[in-house]
Amino acid sequence: MRLGAGRGPGAARGPGGAGGRLAPRLRADPSRAADVKRLVIDTDPGVDDALAILLAFAHATTTVEAITVVAGNVSLDRTVANACTVLDVLSVSPTATPIFRGCGRSLLGTRVEATSHGADGLGDSHFPPSKRPIAREHASLALVRFANESPGELTLVALGPLTNLAVALSLDPDLPRKYRRLVVMGGAVRATGNMPDPSTEFNAACDPEAAAIVLERWPGVTLVPWETVMQYRIGLERVRELWAGRGARAQFVRKITGQKPRRVLEQFGLDGIFTADPLAMAVAVEPEIVAKSARHGVRVELDGRHTRGQTTVDWFDLGGEEPNVEVILELNGDRFWARLKAAAG
Numbered sequence: 001m002r003l004g005a006g007r008g009p010g011a012a013r014g015p016g017g018a019g020g021r022l023a024p025r026l027r028a029d030p031s032r033a034a035d036v037k038r039l040v041i042d043t044d045p046g047v048d049d050a051l052a053i054l055l056a057f058a059h060a061t062t063t064v065e066a067i068t069v070v071a072g073n074v075s076l077d078r079t080v081a082n083a084c085t086v087l088d089v090l091s092v093s094p095t096a097t098p099i100f101r102g103c104g105r106s107l108l109g110t111r112v113e114a115t116s117h118g119a120d121g122l123g124d125s126h127f128p129p130s131k132r133p134i135a136r137e138h139a140s141l142a143l144v145r146f147a148n149e150s151p152g153e154l155t156l157v158a159l160g161p162l163t164n165l166a167v168a169l170s171l172d173p174d175l176p177r178k179y180r181r182l183v184v185m186g187g188a189v190r191a192t193g194n195m196p197d198p199s200t201e202f203n204a205a206c207d208p209e210a211a212a213i214v215l216e217r218w219p220g221v222t223l224v225p226w227e228t229v230m231q232y233r234i235g236l237e238r239v240r241e242l243w244a245g246r247g248a249r250a251q252f253v254r255k256i257t258g259q260k261p262r263r264v265l266e267q268f269g270l271d272g273i274f275t276a277d278p279l280a281m282a283v284a285v286e287p288e289i290v291a292k293s294a295r296h297g298v299r300v301e302l303d304g305r306h307t308r309g310q311t312t313v314d315w316f317d318l319g320g321e322e323p324n325v326e327v328i329l330e331l332n333g334d335r336f337w338a339r340l341k342a343a344a345g
């Protein structure tokens with residue numbers, strides 16, 4: 001089955017669904033269809049993953065063709081359940097955006113769980129179990145299939161540990177040529193991370209071997225690192241604005257982010273919340289949002305006693321190797337805020 005078969009590129013978008021306001025216009029004007037970003041989201045929901053998914057669905061010229069799920073912030077059972085909950089909130093049809101279950105452990109079998117997303121991964125909001133069906137195919141196999149069915153058309157956005165992608169790349173080394181673009185949230189490029197080994201960032205530290213495989217074998221990855229995330233913290237006043245809406249999405253956002261300001265204050269001594277995955281999603285759906293980026297060699301440390309999972313950047317290209325990563329350093333904060341507000345509806 002071709003993903004999205006029988007649907008125009010304007011179908012299955014945001015909460016408006018196929019009948020949403022943009023769909024007829026896209027059908028009437030084929031030249032606009034080229035602007036549509038067709039996404040596959042690999043994710044470990046996670047509060048900020050959930051926000052990122054809302055952001056993608058709220059974006060007028062984006063379609064989400066599939067969600068592949070990996071263990072990360074919480075166990076695989078929970079991340080899959082949380083992905084279902086997010087799509088339930090959005091009333092997305094399971095055929096429009098199927099959910100695929102992926103890897104439950106890192107490549108070497110170790111796994112750290114995040115502490116900042118609550119026991120259920122969605123801020124201890126404890127939603128009832130979803131009845132949404134899960135696709136039978138493994139997420140990594142699905143990632144390979146999508147690429148081969150729509151070569152050059154799909155943007156892959158990775159918001160969790162890179163285990164599913166590393167397995168997919170091992171199955172099909174040509175994957176980078178077959179996806180239009182890969183945007184990854186991960187890494188700490190100036191050794192200012194968010195983990196007990198402080199120079200490391202969660203997604204890279206969770207599965208360092210997978211991160212190393214993806215960065216080594218996928219030329220031109222777009223990387224949104226933790227330091228960039230820290231620059232675009234959402235202050236408390238704006239958090240309250242996000243919570244103020246009356247619709248289902250605003251209520252959902254209020255529930256899942258309710259604990260976040262306290263956790264950020266405890267962990268970083270700062271007011272507000274961080275929105276790592278939504279920033280990466282904004283870069284994927286609206287590349288013009290990037291204000292400053294730089295291409296350099298980025299490697300993943302696999303051996304360090306206190307630095308395992310650290311992403312090292314050759315800022316001055318001293319190693320003489322071909323730059324393999326586009327590091328996003330700055331983006332248009334106002335535009336990002338507008339996207340986030342739209343996501344919370």
Ligand code: BDR
Nearest residue numbers: 046049114159202203276
């Ligand atoms: C990343 O770690 C996870 O906890 C978040 O969901 C995000 O993907 C930030 O370091």
Ligand code: CA
Nearest residue numbers: 046049159160
């Ligand atoms: Ca995540």
